[in-house]
Amino acid sequence: MQNCDLIMSHPEPRIIQISRRLSFSASHRLHSNSLSEEENKRIFGKCNNPNGHGHNYKAIVTVRGKIDPITGMVMNLTDLKQYMEECITVPLDHKNVDKDVPYFQNVVSTVENITVFIWEELQKRLPAGLLYEVCVHETDSNSAIYRGE
Numbered sequence: 001m002q003n004c005d006l007i008m009s010h011p012e013p014r015i016i017q018i019s020r021r022l023s024f025s026a027s028h029r030l031h032s033n034s035l036s037e038e039e040n041k042r043i044f045g046k047c048n049n050p051n052g053h054g055h056n057y058k059a060i061v062t063v064r065g066k067i068d069p070i071t072g073m074v075m076n077l078t079d080l081k082q083y084m085e086e087c088i089t090v091p092l093d094h095k096n097v098d099k100d101v102p103y104f105q106n107v108v109s110t111v112e113n114i115t116v117f118i119w120e121e122l123q124k125r126l127p128a129g130l131l132y133e134v135c136v137h138e139t140d141s142n143s144a145i146y147r148g149e
Contacts, residue, residue, distance in 0.1 A: 013066035017132055018074050020061055022084045024093040027054035028109035031098070052096060055138050057111075059088050059118060064132035075130060087121035111138040115146045123148070 029052040030044035040048045047053060061084055065074040091101055097109040107113050115136040122131050137143040 013069065015064065015066055016074055017062050017064045018077070018080075019063075020077060020080050020084060022059050022061070022081075022088055023056060024059065024088055025054060025056050026092050026095050026097050027052045028097040028104075029053070030108060030110060032108050033106060052098070057092075057114070058137040059084070060133075060135040060137075061118075061122060061131070062133040062135075063126065063130045065130050075127070083122060083125045086125065088118055091121070092118075111136055111142060111144045112146075114138075115144040119146050119148060 029049060030047040031040050032043075035043065061080065063075055063080065067074060092114070095101060097114065098104050101109075101117070103117050104113070107117075115134050118136065119131065119134045122134065131148070133145060133147050135143060135145045
């Protein structure tokens with residue numbers, strides 16, 4: 001039996017997750033306009049440096065859905081790549097997140113909030129219900145995962 005026949009013979013479309021990774025470099029300063037200078041220094045420590053600091057981030061976007069019996073795909077990975085470039089590379093890569101991205105004008109640019117920003121941008125472009133998870137690795141030790149909750 002050929003692969004296509006195997007997929008077609010299953011009574012219900014199978015649900016699967018697929019992921020794509022993208023790297024970007026950006027700088028930021030952890031600083032809340034709602035806190036005093038002293039509180040910012042105490043809470044964020046060296047990450048509150050007035051000149052900021054940078055990271056080589058890795059974003060992993062996962063979509064989840066039914067395998068199309070004709071194409072064998074949940075979605076075309078070429079399309080996902082394009083959406084990720086529009087939502088991650090264009091606004092964030094080689095940028096000072098706090099100064100170059102309007103979203104972060106009054107939002108602290110933590111890895112958590114960067115992850116939510118990417119989710120929100122992708123939600124505007126992807127078919128409804130397809131986006132499952134956004135994971136952003138800020139360092140080898142620090143990452144955030146968001147599933148729209």
